Amino acid sequence: MIYSVYIINKAGGxxxxxxxxxxxxxxxxxFPSYPIPLVLTADTGKVLVKFGASGNVKPGxxxxxxxxxxxxxxxxxxxxxxxEIINDPASYPLSLTFGRTKASANEKLMxxxxxxxxxxxxxKISPVEQxxxxxxxxxxxxxxxxxxxxTGVKFFMIVDHKQTGCDHLLHRIYELYTDYVLKxxxxxxxxPIRCELxxxxxRKVIEQVERTTAxxxxxxx
Amino acid sequence: xxxxxxxxxxxxxxxxxxxxxxxxxxxxxxxxxENPEEVNKQLETMGYNIGVRLIDDFLAHTPSVTRCTTLExxxxxxxxxxxxxxxxxVPEIKxxxxxxxEFSLVITENPLAEYVELPPNCQDTLWYSNIICGVIRGALxxxxxxxxxxFVGDTLRGNDSTEIRIKFVKILEDSLPAGED
Numbered sequence: 261m262i263y264s265v266y267i268i269n270k271a272g273g274x275x276x277x278x279x280x281x282x283x284x285x286x287x288x289x290x291f292p293s294y295p296i297p298l299v300l301t302a303d304t305g306k307v308l309v310k311f312g313a314s315g316n317v318k319p320g321x322x323x324x325x326x327x328x329x330x331x332x333x334x335x336x337x338x339x340x341x342x343x344e345i346i347n348d349p350a351s352y353p354l355s356l357t358f359g360r361t362k363a364s365a366n367e368k369l370m371x372x373x374x375x376x377x378x379x380x381x382x383x384k385i386s387p388v389e390q391x392x393x394x395x396x397x398x399x400x401x402x403x404x405x406x407x408x409x410x411t412g413v414k415f416f417m418i419v420d421h422k423q424t425g426c427d428h429l430l431h432r433i434y435e436l437y438t439d440y441v442l443k444x445x446x447x448x449x450x451x452p453i454r455c456e457l458x459x460x461x462x463r464k465v466i467e468q469v470e471r472t473t474a475x476x477x478x479x480x481x
Numbered sequence: 482x483x484x485x486x487x488x489x490x491x492x493x494x495x496x497x498x499x500x501x502x503x504x505x506x507x508x509x510x511x512x513x514x515e516n517p518e519e520v521n522k523q524l525e526t527m528g529y530n531i532g533v534r535l536i537d538d539f540l541a542h543t544p545s546v547t548r549c550t551t552l553e554x555x556x557x558x559x560x561x562x563x564x565x566x567x568x569x570x571v572p573e574i575k576x577x578x579x580x581x582x583e584f585s586l587v588i589t590e591n592p593l594a595e596y597v598e599l600p601p602n603c604q605d606t607l608w609y610s611n612i613i614c615g616v617i618r619g620a621l622x623x624x625x626x627x628x629x630x631x632f633v634g635d636t637l638r639g640n641d642s643t644e645i646r647i648k649f650v651k652i653l654e655d656s657l658p659a660g661e662d
Contacts, residue, residue, distance in 0.1 A: 410548050411537055411623045431544065438541045442534040449533060 261473070262466055263402065263418040265433060266368075269450040270412025272376030274369050276453040280466050286324065286359040287316045294349035305333045306361050307342045317358045325357035379406065379414065405430060413437070422477065429469055436461050496569070496592055503593050507609060517603040521611050528615020529622075536620040539563055548624070552649050555626070556584055559617065568592055572645075583648040585633070591643055599637050608632040614645060625653040 267276035299311035300323070307323040324330060326345060329337045336342060345351045363371070379393035397404040403423070406416035407430040415430045415437070440458035441447055447455060510520045540546060543562055549555045556574045565571050570592065576585040593610045608614075614630040621628050627650040634640035 409537065410540055410546075413537070431541070434537075435541045438534075438538040442537055 261420045261423060262429075262470065263420070265415070265417045265462065265466070266372060267433075267437065267453065268372050268376055268414040268416075271450065272373050273450070274372035275451065276458075277368050277372070278459070278462065280463075280470075285316070286357055287321070288325070288328075288355060288357040289315055289317060290353055290355040293352045294347075296346065296354075300343065300346060302334050302343060304367075305364070307331075307334060307346075309358065320360075321358040322361045323356055324359045324361060327355050328357070375406075375416070376414065379408070407431070407434070409434060423473060425469070429465075432465055433462065436465065500593055500595055503612070504597060507607075511603065511607070517606040520603075521606075521608050524608070524611035525615040525618070528612035528617075529619035530615075531612070532616040532619020532621075533623050535567070535616060536623045539566060539620070542566070549626075552581055552584065555621070555649075556586070556647070560586065563620075583646065586645040586647060588643040588645070591636075594635075594637055594643075597637060604638060607638075608635060609637050610635070610643070617645070617647065622653065625655075627651050627653055 261281065263281045264277060264279045266274060269275045297312050297314050298309050298317065300307050301310045302308075303310075303322075309317060309319050309321050311319060313319075323342055326336050326342055331337065331342060334342055336345070346354070346356075375394075383391050383393045393408060394404075394406050396406070398421075402418050402420055403426075404416055404418050405426040406414060407427065408414045413434075415433050417426065417430065417433075419426060436458060440461055441453055441455050442449075444455055444457075447453070507520065507524070510523055511517065514520050514523065539562075543566070546558055546562065549558065560572045560574055570588060570590055573587040573589070574584055575587055577583070591610055593613075597609060599607060599609065608631075611632060614632060617630045618628055629648040629650055631646055632644070633646045634642055634644040636643050
């Protein structure tokens with residue numbers, strides 16, 4: 261399963277990112293009265309579940325809607341602070357929808373730049389000369405595969421452990437980039453990619469890979 | 482040449498259309514700028530803009546190519562793979578300097594100039610295929626190599642051969658961290 265694809269230009273700026281995982285679990289719970297069995301805190305611009313559980317809601321999820329109205333950061337659509345509403349007994353019964361919020365554009369930009377720096381550091385601390393930068397980064401829940409072209413553009417994607425053929429896929433994305441982005445005469449180099457054709461074709465390739473992976477894993481099971 | 486071929490791949494444009502398009506463009510530039518020197522510069526700039534984009538296309542389709550460490554490697558890949566891929570020709574590499582920092586690229590059959598005759602007013606000043614110099618310069622700049630690239634002879638101008646001189650200037654240090662010393 262492919263979660264997302266990022267492209268970074270040679271200066272370290274994010275020029276493209278796209279999330280593909282379609283199953284973002286959302287959970288709506290109606291709380292009949294105050295207090296609620298969850299500890300909520302304001303954390304980096306969102307209301308996060310810090311402790312406690314209720315139904316499928318666990319720490320790490322954040323509030324994405326209050327009474328079915330989507331929220332923006334720490335405030336509801338009517339500019340009321342969410343935490344105030346939650347701590348006010350008069351608001352109940354109250355329906356809260358929890359989910360994983362996507363990283364904001366700024367966050368992604370920052371993460372991309374940090375990764376760019378880490379990539380450079382990895383190459384520099386190599387005990388042997390002529391090492392590449394980071395090619396694979398494994399965590400408990402996901403793997404990040406990265407490919408840097410000779411021209412300095414980095415393609416990386418975040419996948420789960422079951423995904424195979426990541427290097428081949430990154431090459432495929434490089435080819436799509438050279439075709440639909442670079443050959444578009446109106447695309448300024450090193451700027452954020454806003455090419456509809458690239459989006460469409462990338463989606464097609466990712467879907468194709470997902471289908472093949474699903475088919476293969478069915479065959480094996 | 483597309484003449485006489487039965488099934489033409491629909492994605493490939495005939496090389497004659499390409500030559501015609503290029504010819505039209507040069508003729509129009511001459512009309513607009515009137516000064517062949519200026520046209521040379523314009524062609525080089527256009528070539529540069531093509532080169533910076535073309536290099537990634539080349540690298541994506543030839544994954545076996547790795548970073549070159551010598552100008553000889555550059556010349557080899559440029560002629561045997563680069564020119565072959567995009568123009569279908571393989572120029573000869575000649576006239577190396579002793580320091581191996583300069584060489585000539587000799588083109589025997591230039592697909593851009595197949596049916597061209599230069600008018601007398603630019604017979605001595607216009608480099609008809611100057612776009613190629615720009616492409617080479619742009620492409621190599623994107624792989625952190627600064628080169629000077631210019632025509633020194635063209636059969637269209639009555640010289641013995643169509644020859645491009647490429648001189649290595651320096652490695653551009655705003656370069657990739659990965660493995661770059």
